[in-house]
Amino acid sequence: MDSLTAWLTKVRSLLAPSLLHCLICGKTSRPAAGLHGICAVCEEAIPWIRHPRCQKCGRHVGCPDCSRSGEAVPIVCNRSAVAYTSVMREILGQYKYRGNEQLAPLLGSMLDRAYIQLKAERERRQQGIAEFQKAQRVFTSPIFRGKQSASNQRWQADLLVPVPVSEARLVERGFNQAERLADVLSGFRGIPQLPLLVRTHHTSKQSFKHRAERIADMKHAFAGNPDVEVLLQFEVWLETLGKRTRPLQIVIVDDIYTTGSTIRACAGTIRTLCDRYGKAAEIYSLTWARS
Template sequence: MIWRRILDPLHQLLAPPVATCLTCGRMTNRSTQIHGICRDCYNEIPWIRQPRCRTCGRHIGCPDCTRTGGHERFFICNRSAVAYSPVMREWLGQYKYRGNERYSELLIMMLGQAFDRMRNEHRHTDSQWTIDVITCVPVSSIRLQERGFNQAEVLAIGVAGLSQIPFRRLIIRERHTDKQSLKNRSDRIRDMMNTFEGDPDIINSIRNILESRHRSRVNSPLRILVIDDIYTTGSTINSCARVLWGAGEVIGHLLEIYSLTWARS
């Protein structure tokens, strides 16, 4: 009996850790690259590791970025962690609409991996490439009241923490819009025009970021990363990028706007 009291705790320490998978609820002791989910669920993630479209980061043929006569694009490119599959739709729904806060850590870790790939991609051609500041797509006060949080801001703050890059609120939403998922491409683009504006302190914020940079980078473009949950037509990101680009013109310094989204539809 005395030996059992000694050995049982040792067996528990030496046994592989058993946890409940966040997404399927099954017990698992098989670790993955992302903490909190089992290997079966991890294997269902439709990662976009090699985007087919170099502009929007889409994993399949992209008619949007090859259209002629479209609206001017104010951002350099978008990269997304995953394709928006039915499984990913359920994960986002758990986080965004059902308020399951445990999913925020999962999505942030996935975005962190996507950002690492994005950074490595750009450093192949420019070894000094770096992001100076991270911001997010804002939500309207109505949407914020409905959900209780801005899902894009939570993701952006999480990625900023992982990458040790400052986060700033640089954009505000001037007016409320209906859910974009219910609209076609042309309606989305039309609806997003003039939806956003710069935060009242945006000019000072950008100037402070410029002043804090190393002297070797004084004349290089200020690179801003805009984070959102889903990229569909790019109209939301482009509208935000237009606001940031305009602030750069006021200051007289070149801004490069990049986008990182959790999913690409």
């Protein structure tokens, strides 16, 4: 009888749903279905940005910044995974300031949702352009028919570039959070990532500044990475692309998009670098959160 009881207990434990210690709430609970390391309750509460209201910066609510600025924006668009709520702020704080590096795979997998959204949007746009051109009878040559046309409607980033942190910030935190996020996304999607940028000077924390202060602070804050090995890797990567005619699809990766001043400064520097090599580039950005 004792052996039967033990056997039944074992069977029940195997059939019962496994529990985990949630990385967000800290409770032992039923695991989430779509994200590793968190419970189902916390997954349900994640404020995903599924339908960006601003098509340029990816903001989920009304966006006065993009509409009031008359300046040319050096990125095609930004997409963010989640809205920067108080709960998301706490999660980022645990990872970024309190060194909970267990959160890196989770945040990276959340960022992957933003990449999927960006990819789907670009492919829908390319599909629309192809259908319009077909309707206008632009494609009359056989070269544009069949498989060639279908392949043109697929979109994939060519390169991920993390936003760099200053040496002081790197010493303080022990890691670059944007680079870790880019590493996870690179592993998911097979997209290479290169630290093409460096900070030219240390800036104080942007979260304490107004929009105008942030924009002024970010001017000339970034430069091309002078490291010979990084530049060699970039040149080798360019060679692997061959004589491709379409622009490079480069994605800047960061943890949070606030005013966009950091992203714009990085994009301007990347564009200058590409121009130096005679390469046209379309630059996008992905951030974990949008404030």
